[in-house]
Amino acid sequence: DGGITQSPKYLFRKEGQNVTLSCEQNLNHDAMYWYRQDPGQGLRLIYYSQIVNDFQKGDIAEGYSVSREKKESFPLTVTSAQKNPTAFYLCASRQGRAGEKLFFGSGTQLSVL
Amino acid sequence: QKEVEQDPGPLSVPEGAIVSLNCTYSNSAFQYFMWYRQYSRKGPELLMYTYSSGNKEDGRFTAQVDKSSKYISLFIRDSQPSDSATYLCAMRAGGSYIPTFGRGTSLIVHP
Numbered sequence: 001d002g003g004i005t006q007s008p009k010y011l012f013r014k015e016g017q018n019v020t021l022s023c024e025q026n027l028n029h030d031a032m033y034w035y036r037q038d039p040g041q042g043l044r045l046i047y048y049s050q051i052v053n054d055f056q057k058g059d060i061a062e063g064y065s066v067s068r069e070k071k072e073s074f075p076l077t078v079t080s081a082q083k084n085p086t087a088f089y090l091c092a093s094r095q096g097r098a099g100e101k102l103f104f105g106s107g108t109q110l111s112v113l
Numbered sequence: 114q115k116e117v118e119q120d121p122g123p124l125s126v127p128e129g130a131i132v133s134l135n136c137t138y139s140n141s142a143f144q145y146f147m148w149y150r151q152y153s154r155k156g157p158e159l160l161m162y163t164y165s166s167g168n169k170e171d172g173r174f175t176a177q178v179d180k181s182s183k184y185i186s187l188f189i190r191d192s193q194p195s196d197s198a199t200y201l202c203a204m205r206a207g208g209s210y211i212p213t214f215g216r217g218t219s220l221i222v223h224p
Contacts, residue, residue: 033211040216102159106154107154107156
């Protein structure tokens with residue numbers, strides 16, 4: 001089955017620790033996105049990648065980093081500089097030439113110990 | 114003022130009711146309008162997609178866009194308990210690859 005796989009489903013971060021969230025897609029989509037969702041809030045864009053080896057900061061990129069070395073993979077690192085990382089993180093990819101449809105993964109819930 | 118405003122609810126209705134969900138926006142450049150449904154702790158899935166003004170129907174769902182009022186709506190007919198979810202509106206300008214999302218409205222359909 002084609003789709004987007006996010007792992008792990010739940011992740012706990014200790015003070016001062018960097019953690020990496022995995023996002024893999026087998027849809028052959030060029031564009032991939034990372035969003036953060038807080039309770040009662042909409043989706044806020046962290047990073048966006050249109051093609052391999054290229055990515056742009058979104059509205060809330062501070063404290064996060066990404067890489068896009070392969071078309072299928074777009075991992076997100078939450079660094080120790082992100083002081084309030086507790087949130088639900090969603091990865092998505094885009095079908096078509098424009099953003100008319102995003103396919104989302106099932107999300108990763110990150111919590112601070 | 115946020116670019117996209119959406120009442121978070123919750124909106125509670127009895128089974129079989131007609132549901133109206135709405136968003137307003139301020140950016141007149143928005144041309145593409147989407148509605149996503151998100152079940153608890155899952156990723157959103159696209160329900161409806163419309164371009165510019167007008168109506169679009171798909172089964173029990175109807176999406177309306179009124180660009181002159183900067184107002185979009187999603188109607189759900191004969192609502193079912195399985196429709197209980199959060200509904201997110203999203204929109205983007207032509208030439209942009211990044212949609213702007215509303216906060217989402219929590220819908221509860223009780224039997």
